Amino acid sequence: MAAPVLRLGLIGHGTVGQSFAHHLADATIRIERRTGVRVQLSRIAVRRPDRVRLVHPRVRVCDDPLDLALDPALDLVVEASGAREASDWLLAALNRGATIVTANKQAVANSYALLQALADRHPGCLAEGAVAAAIPIVRTLRDSLQGEDIRAIRGILNGTSTFVLSAVERGASWDTAVADAVAAGLAEPNSTADFDGSDAAAKLAILATIAWRTPIHRDRVRVRGLDARAETTAQSAFASGRRLRVVADAWTHGGGHLLVEPRVLEADDPLLHVSGATNAIELDAALAGQLRWFGPGAGGAHTASALLADVAHAAAERSRRARTQVAA
Ligand SMILES: NC(=O)c1ccc[n+]([C@@H]2O[C@H](COP(=O)([O-])OP(=O)(O)OC[C@H]3O[C@@H](n4cnc5c(N)ncnc54)[C@H](OP(=O)(O)O)[C@@H]3O)[C@@H](O)[C@H]2O)c1
Known part of the structure; x- marks a missing residue:
């Protein structure tokens, strides 16, 4: 049986986004081996889509992040743009049921709705890359220390x-x-x-x-x-x-x-x-x-590590849901 596919859209292809896209190629193999889910980068949104970029010919590059966020073909939206409007894009994706992954602390910390999602442990709102890049503090606080004061x-x-x-x-x-x-x-x-x-x-x-x-x-x-x-x-x-x-x-x-x-x-x-x-x-x-x-706490590869951790988490969730459906 073909592996379930998690289709990913990426907003931002600068220091962090490029590093993420580059390392995703290897990570995809590891994630599929571990979870049975194939992650596929399908679409990228940037400000200047005409710039030469090293991306797979299958990946569509556009200049409309909101359209990407609302694209029903995408299961996962990864945001690394730093844009002011990013909280609107993230909420649009989250509200239609996609999982969001962001490195953009300002977009999160200036939005009550996104903060509420984090406070509630919303399973589709992932932000490991938004704090301290490679240090896995967001999930540690959210999960490992959830019984603590x-x-x-x-x-x-x-x-x-x-x-x-x-x-x-x-x-x-x-x-x-x-x-x-x-x-x-x-x-x-x-x-x-x-x-x-x-x-x-x-x-x-x-x-x-x-x-x-x-x-x-x-x-x-x-x-x-x-x-x-x-x-x-x-x-x-x-x-x-x-x-x-x-x-x-x-x-x-x-x-x-x-x-x-x-x-x-x-x-x-x-x-x-x-x-x-x-x-x-x-x-x-x-x-x-x-x-x-x-x-x-900064740098393209170090932040990409955190974004990939969230993508791997989303793939594991998808795999768990698929197994639960089969069992039911
Ligand atoms: N750099 C770090 O070390 C680091 C560490 C942790 C977290 N972060 C966070 O990661 C995010 C990205 O940072 P970065 O350093 O990668 O920034 P960057 O190098 O300036 O790249 C920004 C990317 O987003 C795109 N973009 C910006 N505004 C846009 C808009 N309005 N519509 C569509 N695309 C837009 C840009 O498009 P073009 O390519 O066309 O210009 C570019 O590809 C920020 O939220 C930052 O806080 C960065």
């Missing part, structure tokens, strides 16, 4: 600002460090979001939403970004064995609090050694105690 979340969630601060504390100029981050494909499509704290704030809102099972909009996060003093503060902190980092913090006691701000970490802080594009997340759970994750 999460009391606090602390993290270094923006790889670009850490990359720049790490270079600057060692003597690089701010402008050179930013140019290097952009050249490495680490910066956001709009890199101001990396430095004004809004990228980290969106990720914190998503983590808090999943941890506390209630939609927490990005606007509820108090934010202070890096300013003109950051370069000298980073250098003087480093000279005294400490480090300036943009820290995201959320906790429940005292009525709750969500905050992103530059902070000098002391020499004994467990997050002190986070540098380059590494992200770090620390949870305080009532029973498990302090848990920490460190890993690549």
Whole structure:
């Protein structure tokens, strides 16, 4: 019998989308071997469809993401565009019954409906790539820690600002460090979001939403970004064995609090050694105690890893449903 097919549409074919499409070819073989479901990339939406792109001749390239989201032939919509309108496309796909997978933290953290879907553990709303790229924190919070009382979340969630601060504390100029981050494909499509704290704030809102099972909009996060003093503060902190980092913090006691701000970490802080594009997340759970994750928090391949994890999850779900139908 032919393997069931999961037809996939991809919105965005830039740093993340291209890497995802490239690695999907290999992952498809692994996923089919493990789940019996064949994932097939059928359609891509971008801003400039006429640009030369390395895609399989079978894949249709268009410039209409909403049309792709509404395409009844697609079971799965993967979104890696960073576009403002992306939450509308994602909701359109989710509401017609497709599974959505997104790397776009702003689209999620600025939409009550998508946050509600994450808070409710909607099986068709997957967003591993939206927070801390390769660190599997979204599913860990959603599933592995679902019996826990999460009391606090602390993290270094923006790889670009850490990359720049790490270079600057060692003597690089701010402008050179930013140019290097952009050249490495680490910066956001709009890199101001990396430095004004809004990228980290969106990720914190998503983590808090999943941890506390209630939609927490990005606007509820108090934010202070890096300013003109950051370069000298980073250098003087480093000279005294400490480090300036943009820290995201959320906790429940005292009525709750969500905050992103530059902070000098002391020499004994467990997050002190986070540098380059590494992200770090620390949870305080009532029973498990302090848990920490460190890993690549930006970059095409690292984010593609998270998107592929969600696609593999969707394939496993499809396989489970197919087996249940046969059994019934
Ligand atoms: N870069 C990272 O390290 C990273 C890490 C984690 C998460 N993310 C998230 O992943 C998403 C994509 O980031 P990226 O770095 O890959 O961005 P990017 O390199 O700028 O690529 C954006 C892609 O989306 C397409 N696009 C943008 N606006 C569109 C619109 N209105 N309609 C149709 N297509 C549109 C672009 O089309 P064209 O090719 O025609 O320009 C391009 O293919 C963002 O949400 C970002 O926050 C990025």
